[in-house]
Amino acid sequence: MNKRLIVKSILWAFASVGLVVAWARFSMGLGATTALTDDTPWGLWIAFDVMGGVALAAGGFVIAAAVYIFHLEKYSPILRPAVLTAFLGYTAVVIGLLFDLGLPWRIWHATIFWQHHSVLFEVAWCVMLYLTVLALEFAPVALEHPYLQWPILQRIHKLLKWLTVPLVITGIMLSTLHQSSLGSLFLIMPYRLHALWYTPIIPALFFVSAVGLGLMMVTLEAFASSWLFHHKIKTDLLAGLAKAASIVLYIYLAIRFVDLAVHSKLGYLFEGSWQSALFLFEISISALIPAVLLSFSKIRHRLDALFACSLMVVFGMVLNRLNVGIIAIEKSPGNVYFPTWMEISISLAIVSGAALVYIFCAENFRLFTDEKEEKKSIEKRQFEQPVFDAPSKVWLGDSLVQNISVFSIIVVSVISITAAMLPSKAISGYERDPVPVRKAVGWETIKIDGNRTGEFVLFNHKEHEQRLEKIHGEREGCLACHHASIPQDGPTGCYECHSDMHLSSNIFDHEFHQKALQGNQSCTQCHAEGQSKSRESSIACTECHQSMFQKIDTGKADYYIARSYMNAMHDLCIPCHQEQSQILGDENIPKCAFCHVHPPQTNEDRMQKKNVDAFPFSIQNGEN
Amino acid sequence: MPDLYELARGPLFRLSFLIMALGLLRLFLLSLFGIVQMVRRARDKNNSYGKILLTTASWMLPVHRLHRHIPLISFSSFLFHAGVIVVPLFLLDHIYLWQASIGIAWPGISRSVADVLTLLTLITGTLLLGFRIFSRSIRQNSGFVDYFLLIVLLLIFATGYIASRPYNPIPYQTVMLIHLLSAEVFLVLTPFTKIAHCILFPLIRLTSELAWKFPPDAGRNVTIQVHGEVKSI
Incomplete structure (x- = not known):
């Protein structure tokens, strides 16, 4: 206990x-x-929770087939735990998928909006149906509980028992379909998956490996539950499973190596790259070593050897799914995916939750159908x-x-x-990384390129100056853009306050002001006394710096926060350009491409071409 | 120093607040669960719930019940509780912080009311501390935690009061840091010390009333515990 x-x-x-x-x-x-990006949209949750989870749950249909189809009654004591594991495994898969879906509330869409060209459509339907089948297969165990002895439930219980064999057959069919279709997903990326793992028969490999893994997972589970619940391990039963697993693993190895030979990829094995080392490691612990060891009857009957082999297969096959899903996939240079601790913790939590439900079922239901032991423990309990x-x-x-x-x-x-x-x-939401803005350079024509990407806009300062003077008057013309200045400065450049490309920035240096006004004796010079000290309760800049805002416009310095450089530029230029387009009757003036030209043009260039096209970007490219 | 201040404002505050909130919720649910178990097991199911409710309610106004021989204690204790509950919850500065972080705000008390309540809390708290130190009967019933919690609480209120004054000789950040850290210590200790009565008080009377109804086989269980088995008489 x-x-x-x-x-x-x-x-x-x-x-x-x-x-x-x-x-x-x-x-x-x-x-x-998560650490997921457009380059790596499938990470740990898909590779481990979904692909690994489905494969680990394969024990359910394998043992059910053995007991009900092949009438190997010897294995009936491990049937219930195997079905429960499969049920929990698939529930974990669905929960893992919910985490990974960008719009998880649309998970039901596959039931209504059919897209039968998609492999995921098949996967979705199979998982849904097989989860239902597993729930129905496991329900009789739960309905045996003394708390659930209502007449209606007992009728359902009887019906389900009568339906056992059809349910088992459906389960096997659905499993066969989608164990393999998880592999089919990778058929669309023959050039992204490394050659050692990519093969046109990857669906078949997924299915065969799942059968071997399922058998070994059931073995590992028997060890775990005997350790937790003090059962005696039936060695001959586990040895039987191991024999079957050994045969399946040999078949898997044969398919895999013949496939490599047929596609003349055997050379990659001894390439010496990390991928070839990884492949050799994976294939030896997931199949080669266990298959050889378990083919000897003496080793099969030793519990420590069985435990080691089952552990190797489970670890190796999960590694195989991780390799196919993440590790062996080519990425663009410099782009390395490593899951964040939050992704890992979600995967661990899903497994832990499933294990807790398993322990709950083992404690409360007749999971291990060994009559003698069951009676003893009931008396004790x-x-x-x-x-x-x-x-x-x-x-x-x-x-x-x-x-x-x-x-x-x-x-x-x-x-x-x-x-x-x-x-x-993770608390306040994803935010772009700060991109500090650099000063625009030039004299009569200014090169505006805040984040120095080379995609700059050439801004004819002199021409704008002349035009705005004509429209607004001499001083007001400058103030149309230079709405604020740093104290003791002339017309201050945009970048001084709007100092980040995409993020708002704070333009009030609280510490500087605090020091200049002699510490916290001076709070009340800015913050009203008896009120909370916040941005809202403080006085406006202009109360001390009369010349700071040349044009009084509080909306432009909202609580001492300057907008991002990009927003500031766009909101300054576009309204004026829209106005001018109305006046001059030229619909191109407010369009993006009027300023963002590639390659950048001066105004003189633009003026020479009389009809500025709406999309000079594409035309320029076409000319080149 | 600014780093420590940010740490205290962010992660440490989340940690202590969640330990307080979830810990108190856990205690409340466990107590409720225990009460249900007690009722299920007791043979005598006639409980005078109305009377228990009345007693619980009357303890909320303890002026006429507690310490009839020292009314000053019960009076200052009442005022102290009022300040300790109202000021942290309804101070406008605290509400602004909640609004900025989780977007929920509620009506608060004005600055002058908060100042008066804070001063009252500080005075009555000091009085209660004085009674704990100088009155012999109370000192004998007090442990380290009783002094510690009271001192921490006084520290929170004192630093909060100083920080909200525009004129004080101590740097604002230092005062705020002490205010934050002491408040966090207090929050963490809440579910594990007697402060838990802030959420358990509706159940205390009920629990002590029901706990005296033993299950019918209680005697048999005691015998098994003592002798190992039940001997036939």
Whole structure:
């Protein structure tokens, strides 16, 4: 019991971390929480949770087929745990997918809006249907519980038992379809996936490897549950599974190497690159070593060897899915994907949640159908379970929920610590990286290129000056653009206040003013006394610096925050250009391409071409 | 220093506030759960809930019940509680911060009312601390935590008051840092110390009333615990 308490506590801790990160992911989005980019749109959640999860759940249909189709009754004791694992595995897949989808609330779209040219359409339908089948396959176990003995539920129970074999057959069909179709997804990227992993028969490889992995996963699970629930391990049963796994892994190896030979890719194996080393490592631990070891009957009957082999296969096959999904995919130079701790924590939390449900089912349902042991443990548990004593109207024994105070304190503390550790972008949302603005250079014609990308705009300052003087008058013409100046300065350049390309910037140096006015004796010189000290309660700049805002326009210095350089430029130029286009009757003046010309042009150039086209960008390219 | 200030404003505040909020919620739910268990197990299910409710309500106005021989204590304790509850929750500066961070605001009290309440809290808090130190009977019932929590609370209110004055000799950032850190210590300690009565007070009377109704087989369980098995008589 103590062992189980520790394991459950750790699982609760992982699940709580995931809870906080899930909040951040769903409220602030993928950009704020993941390392995913346009270059790497599929990351850990797809490769591990979806592709790995589906493969790990393959034990369900393999064992069901063995028991119901091939009548290998020997394996019936591990049928229920295998079906439960498959059910939880697929639930984890769906939850993992919800995290990865950009618009998760549209997950039902595949049911209504059919796109039968898409592989994902098949995957979506198979996962949905197989999840339903698994739920129906597992439901009879839950319906055996003494709390669920209502007549209507018992009728459903009977119906489901009668439907077992059709359900199992449907399950096998659906599994075959989409274990392989997860591989088919990669058929559309033959040049992105490394040659050692890409093959036109990748769907078949996915299916065969899933069968081997499923068998070994069931074995590993038997070890875990015997450790947690003190069962005796049936060695001959596991040895039987291992024999089957060994054969399947040999088949997998044969297909894989023959395929490499047929496509004359065997040379890549000894290329010496990290990909070839990774491939050799993956193939040896996922198939080669376990298959060879498990083909000896002596080794198959040793528990430590079985445990090591099953661990190797599970690790190796998950690595295979990670390789196909992330690692062996070509990326543009300099673009490295490594999942953030938040992505990893979500994956861990989903696995932990599934494990917690598994333990709950093992504690409350007849999961391990070994009659003798079951009876013993029921007798032992009788005093622990609450029993209603009808005559005295009293519940005897312990409560249903055990150790609630331990788990709740773990959840509370882990949630708080995780929330404190969240990076600021996961709390306030994704924000662009700051791009400091550089000064525009030139004299009569100014080159405006704030972020120095070379995509500059040539601005004829002199010509604008003359025009605006004509329109507004001599002084007002300057003020039309130079609306504010730094104290003691003439017309200040835009970049001094609008100092970031895309972000708003603070133009008030609080520390400087505080020092200049002798510390906090002087708060009330700017902040009204008796009010909260905030931007809102402070006086306007012009109350001290009369000449700072040449043109009084408080909207342009809203609480001492200057807009981004880009917004400031656009909002200054476009309204005036729109006005002038009305007056001059030239519809091109307010258009993007009037200023953003590639390659940049001076006004003289533009004037020479009488009819400025609406899209000089494309025309320029065409001429070149 | 500015880094420490940012740390105290951001991550440390989130940590302490969540520990306080979730910890109190956990305590409340666990107490409710315990009460349900007690009622399920007790044979005698006749509980005078009305009377318990009345007692609970009457403890909210403790002036006429507590310390009839030292009315000053009950009076200052009442004022102290009023200040401690109202000022942190309804101070406009705090509400602005909530509005800036999570976008929720509620009506607050004016600066002058807050100042008066803060001063009252500081005076009554000092009085209560004085009673704890100098009155023998109270000193005997006090532990380290009782002094510590009271001093931390006084520190929070004092630094908050100083920080909101425009004229004071201490740098604003230092005062605010002490204000933040002491408030965070207090928040973290809330669910683990007697301060938890801020959320548990509706259940305290109920729990102590119901806890005396033993389950019918309580005697048998005690016997098993003591002797290992039940001996037939």
